[in-house]
Amino acid sequence: MQTSSQRTEAKGLKIPIFLDNMSTTRVDPRAMEEMLPYFSEEYGNASSRSHPFGWKAEEKVDEARARIARLIHADPKEIIFTSGGTESCNLAIKGVCEIYREKGDHLIIGSTEHRATIDVARRMERQGFRVTYLPVDGQGLADLETLRKEITDKTILIALMYGNHEVGTIHPAAEIGKIAKEKGVLFFCDAAAAQGFAPIDVEAMGIDLLALSAHKIYGPKGIGALYVRRKNPRVRLASIIDGGGAERGMRSGTLNVPAIVGFGKACELALQEMDEERKRLWKLNEKLRKGFESQLDYVHLNGHPTERLPNILNMSFEFVEGESILMGIKEIAVSSGSACTTATLEPSYVLIALGKGVELAHTSIRFSLGRFNTEEEVDFAIKRVTEAIKRLREMSPLYDMAKEGIDLKSVTWKKE
Amino acid sequence: MRQVYLDYFSKTPLLPEVREAMIPWLTGQAGNPSSLHGPGRKSAQALDEAREAVASLIGAEREEIIFTSCGTEANNFAVRGLAAAHAQKGKHLVISSTEHFSVLYAARRLEKEGYQVTLLPVDRYGWVNPDELRKAIRPETVLVSVMHANGEVGTIQPIEEIAKITKEQNVLFHTDAISACGTIPVDVKRLGVDAMTLAADQFYGPVGAAALYLRKGVKIFPFLDGGGQEEGLRSGTENLPAIVGMGKAAELAREKMEKRNRHIIRLRDKLIQGLLSVEGVSLNGHPTRRLPGHVSVSVPDIEGESLLLALDLKGVSVGLGSACNSKALKSSHVLRAMGIPDRQALGTLVLTVGLDTEEADIDYVLKVFPEAVSTLREFSLQTATNK
Numbered sequence: 001m002q003t004s005s006q007r008t009e010a011k012g013l014k015i016p017i018f019l020d021n022m023s024t025t026r027v028d029p030r031a032m033e034e035m036l037p038y039f040s041e042e043y044g045n046a047s048s049r050s051h052p053f054g055w056k057a058e059e060k061v062d063e064a065r066a067r068i069a070r071l072i073h074a075d076p077k078e079i080i081f082t083s084g085g086t087e088s089c090n091l092a093i094k095g096v097c098e099i100y101r102e103k104g105d106h107l108i109i110g111s112t113e114h115r116a117t118i119d120v121a122r123r124m125e126r127q128g129f130r131v132t133y134l135p136v137d138g139q140g141l142a143d144l145e146t147l148r149k150e151i152t153d154k155t156i157l158i159a160l161m162y163g164n165h166e167v168g169t170i171h172p173a174a175e176i177g178k179i180a181k182e183k184g185v186l187f188f189c190d191a192a193a194a195q196g197f198a199p200i201d202v203e204a205m206g207i208d209l210l211a212l213s214a215h216k217i218y219g220p221k222g223i224g225a226l227y228v229r230r231k232n233p234r235v236r237l238a239s240i241i242d243g244g245g246a247e248r249g250m251r252s253g254t255l256n257v258p259a260i261v262g263f264g265k266a267c268e269l270a271l272q273e274m275d276e277e278r279k280r281l282w283k284l285n286e287k288l289r290k291g292f293e294s295q296l297d298y299v300h301l302n303g304h305p306t307e308r309l310p311n312i313l314n315m316s317f318e319f320v321e322g323e324s325i326l327m328g329i330k331e332i333a334v335s336s337g338s339a340c341t342t343a344t345l346e347p348s349y350v351l352i353a354l355g356k357g358v359e360l361a362h363t364s365i366r367f368s369l370g371r372f373n374t375e376e377e378v379d380f381a382i383k384r385v386t387e388a389i390k391r392l393r394e395m396s397p398l399y400d401m402a403k404e405g406i407d408l409k410s411v412t413w414k415k416e
Numbered sequence: 417m418r419q420v421y422l423d424y425f426s427k428t429p430l431l432p433e434v435r436e437a438m439i440p441w442l443t444g445q446a447g448n449p450s451s452l453h454g455p456g457r458k459s460a461q462a463l464d465e466a467r468e469a470v471a472s473l474i475g476a477e478r479e480e481i482i483f484t485s486c487g488t489e490a491n492n493f494a495v496r497g498l499a500a501a502h503a504q505k506g507k508h509l510v511i512s513s514t515e516h517f518s519v520l521y522a523a524r525r526l527e528k529e530g531y532q533v534t535l536l537p538v539d540r541y542g543w544v545n546p547d548e549l550r551k552a553i554r555p556e557t558v559l560v561s562v563m564h565a566n567g568e569v570g571t572i573q574p575i576e577e578i579a580k581i582t583k584e585q586n587v588l589f590h591t592d593a594i595s596a597c598g599t600i601p602v603d604v605k606r607l608g609v610d611a612m613t614l615a616a617d618q619f620y621g622p623v624g625a626a627a628l629y630l631r632k633g634v635k636i637f638p639f640l641d642g643g644g645q646e647e648g649l650r651s652g653t654e655n656l657p658a659i660v661g662m663g664k665a666a667e668l669a670r671e672k673m674e675k676r677n678r679h680i681i682r683l684r685d686k687l688i689q690g691l692l693s694v695e696g697v698s699l700n701g702h703p704t705r706r707l708p709g710h711v712s713v714s715v716p717d718i719e720g721e722s723l724l725l726a727l728d729l730k731g732v733s734v735g736l737g738s739a740c741n742s743k744a745l746k747s748s749h750v751l752r753a754m755g756i757p758d759r760q761a762l763g764t765l766v767l768t769v770g771l772d773t774e775e776a777d778i779d780y781v782l783k784v785f786p787e788a789v790s791t792l793r794e795f796s797l798q799t800a801t802n803k
Binding site: 016018020023024026027029032035039040083084085086087089090114115116117119120122123213215220221222223240241242243244245252253254255256257258259323326330333334335336372 | 427429430432435438442443444445446447448450451452453454455456484485486487488489491492516517518521522524525617622623624625638639640641642643644651652653654655656657658
């Protein structure tokens, strides 16, 4: 029985402990505070210039645009608001494909990109584009020599994310940007996972298009942005949502003022607190990893040991299914595989791309830490997860066999 | 000075009840509805409930509602998605000439991709002529899109009649019902439409949530690719707080529509009557078949923008032509399509009455409006004499 001790241990902790911040985050109260007035008295359509309600809204939108631009070292005019990261990825890739089709029909896409990028790339393939899916090494890093070789005079776009959403591996964006510039190819970087957790400089990194999402950095859902470079080169995009002509004609529709205000504040906070927060998260991250490694055998870190987002720890716990772990640790919210694909029981394509094999992919858990997580929560998580895995392994014949020194690969399995 | 907001068409304010329903989803640790853990499942349930409420408002099934980020997106989705999914039948669209820019521009985009688009004329009230529609439909027509109510002039279209024709001719029918939904009774089954757009910020819900109704069995081409949300048709993490707000707003609209409209129509009629008593002022749109809170008036030989600013100085906020296009000062395409001459069209204001409007607001507007008009008229007379 563990219920009574559970209660004591959990005292002071808010259950469930949310270690799934990469799927979505809670809005920071400071962002919320700035948003709230725009849900009520400050109503007004930002493009409606005709009355003071509208003027005030427009001012706040401009301020938010500037705050977002500052986070990535861009000019505010280069920020296009969208409904979120997925729309940003769709707009970047579909928008470039439509405009630059005459120049070429070839795209290079990272094989561990977010579904929003992978699925759009597949759609482009069906529309006659050729797509090269760039392989990654065992730690999730794309091979830049291969990238260089794959670029042809028909290549119009390289899409490589900055930080990976599942394993956290950070791509050397500046080097990729340099190669893209050399070859005269546009570079789209999905920073929805990395924003706020790793410094971004679109100028220094030679990024032409960059996707951002507010709800991953304690801003509201329903708002994101696409950075679109205005000079050297001036990137052109075909819109996917047409109408009133807002956002430089690249994205029409009524601006979501409260969400934009919250997004702006979230970016400002992320920038202000990034250095401190990165250190704190790394400490928690290392604690979590070492906690598992010291108490459990057959555990593996997925992703790069150092070139990694400080908030992500993806580990495989051999012999126990990720789903079973989820069920076994109800007090802790984590994810097995990518948040957007958890509804299906397919192994994560990201881990498969890292060459982890189906077994390790199926036994993986992603812990994603956030601003509101404390050391106590991490301690609790280590304890609970370790207990759950030990318990599950007690029931696992595979684990027993491995302990007895039987090489599982040599076993021939009989079908029942 | 009294502050009067008569620009409900550009955006309705959020109702306190709706805001209350949204706030826990904004401030709490809400999970991603796609996640398997407790917080995720709780979010998925809230999403379901909101979908149910939105479906109930328009007499649809839950599975027929696809959430989008705004009405403009839903209109683009409908026009481009339906055209693309049924392109094997043909590449011809019929849309009315008074559609919102989101429909017009989406159609224009399709033209660049090799589609043909027929723009249907309207009469002086903004009505599409069913006979003209019948004539415009060809064997290769895949889609007809005619808005339910026009937000610029307030006219309500005879949607049922149009749907009868499209059904008879076996053509898909989309209606942009952004201005109508939540304001007047709209029932997709009774109307007989295949697809319909609605937006929360037109019925006291939040911005950031809108929906496309798509009749069961109708194929559409996915709009945003990615995580596979909304049955794979519209990917992207759901904007749950806004969607919850839309659900609550839909519920309230359904319950209180009649009561709301009694108040709003009475004030609107008083406003129309008062404004029409000012010399030269004319009403745009249909005199009776119009949206409950909607007044569009033209004052000949006065610039709408000057009048708007003059009213603004008196604390009265009104709209100018199309709210989404207020950065361009030219005669609205809707008024032009209705045959309103430029000298009248350029002096057009849209005054929309809403829930919070009081009788005293209308009295105040009816006092300052004639004053503003005569001041501007004197001024333009002076400039004319000085020339």
